[in-house]
Amino acid sequence: MMEPILFGAAYSVYTRIVLLALLEKGAPFRLEGVDIFAVDKGGAIHAARHPFGKIPAFDHDGFVIYETAAIARYVDETFDGPPLQPRDPKARARMNQAIGILDSYAYRCWVWDIYVERVDKPREGKLVDEARIEAALPGAEACLRALGELIGEGQWLAGEALTLADLHAAPMVACLAEAPEGARALEAHPLMRGWWERMKARPLAVRVLGREGSE
Ligand SMILES: N[C@@H](CCC(=O)N[C@@H](CS)C(=O)NCC(=O)O)C(=O)O
Structure with missing residues (x-):
């Protein structure tokens, strides 16, 4: 094989x-x-x-x-290894809901409108589109709020165990957090901030997300 x-x-x-x-x-x-x-x-x-x-x-x-x-x-x-999808249909639906939110609403505004504009473009000596960043902030906040609601009193996006939803979110949140506007938005959403602290502490997240440069 x-x-x-x-x-x-x-x-x-x-x-x-x-x-x-x-x-x-x-x-x-x-x-x-x-x-x-x-x-x-x-x-x-x-x-x-x-x-x-x-x-x-x-x-x-x-x-x-x-x-x-x-x-x-x-x-x-x-593959063998720890299961990354809940067996319970409701928790599994929440996991898929989070992945849908990330793909449909968060990726564009967190990564392209905020991270690429504020962090990537200046690194490359390109002009920043301030209006684009400003316009993206309400949508960025809405995603943080919606994902925070999914966390609720749990540890992770779909309950008490790490799932694919958390792995889907981590690289996107890492980008958001690199931009000062994104870091402030994250700071204002304690459930997502707590989630990010837990995620950042995982050795594999450090290994994959610790690299310089993204997108
Ligand atoms: N729907 C795709 C999205 C993948 C995607 O957007 N990848 C980015 C890199 S992170 C890409 O290939 N961008 C190239 C481009 O848009 O030209 C998936 O879920 O895999």
Whole structure:
């Protein structure tokens, strides 16, 4: 059997989600670099793997799949290691709800509108679009509020055990927290702030999210 291959980049939010899932499971894999922001978007071979020109993609012994949430669920269901999805249908629905919120509402405003504008662009000597950051803040707060409500009195987004929802959220929150506006928004939402403190203390999160540069 071939060693599973994760195609992506260590700087990418979505690749990091799958990296976290593979590492939490203790699954064997290798990361094969695809620079999706290069002019050729990773070239023809990657285009055949991912028709929408994104990362990551995953190859498990010839079974090739893209879309991060699908890859992470497959990884959880295929490899040994701690379960990352609740068995209880209600907790599982909450986990999927959190992943939906992150993909549909949080990623764009936390990562692109706030993090890329405030942190990435100045690093590259590019002009910051202040209006874009300002316009993103209400949406960013709404996501923090909604996710905080899911945490409620629990420890993690779908209850007392770490799930795929937490792994999905961590790389996005890491970006948000790097921008001063994002850090202030996080500070104003104690349930999410507490969650982030717990997440940041996990050795695998340090290993995956501790790297410089993101997106
Ligand atoms: N729906 C995709 C989103 C993946 C995604 O947006 N990946 C980013 C990197 S974190 C990407 O490939 N961006 C390249 C681009 O938008 O051109 C998934 O869940 O995997």
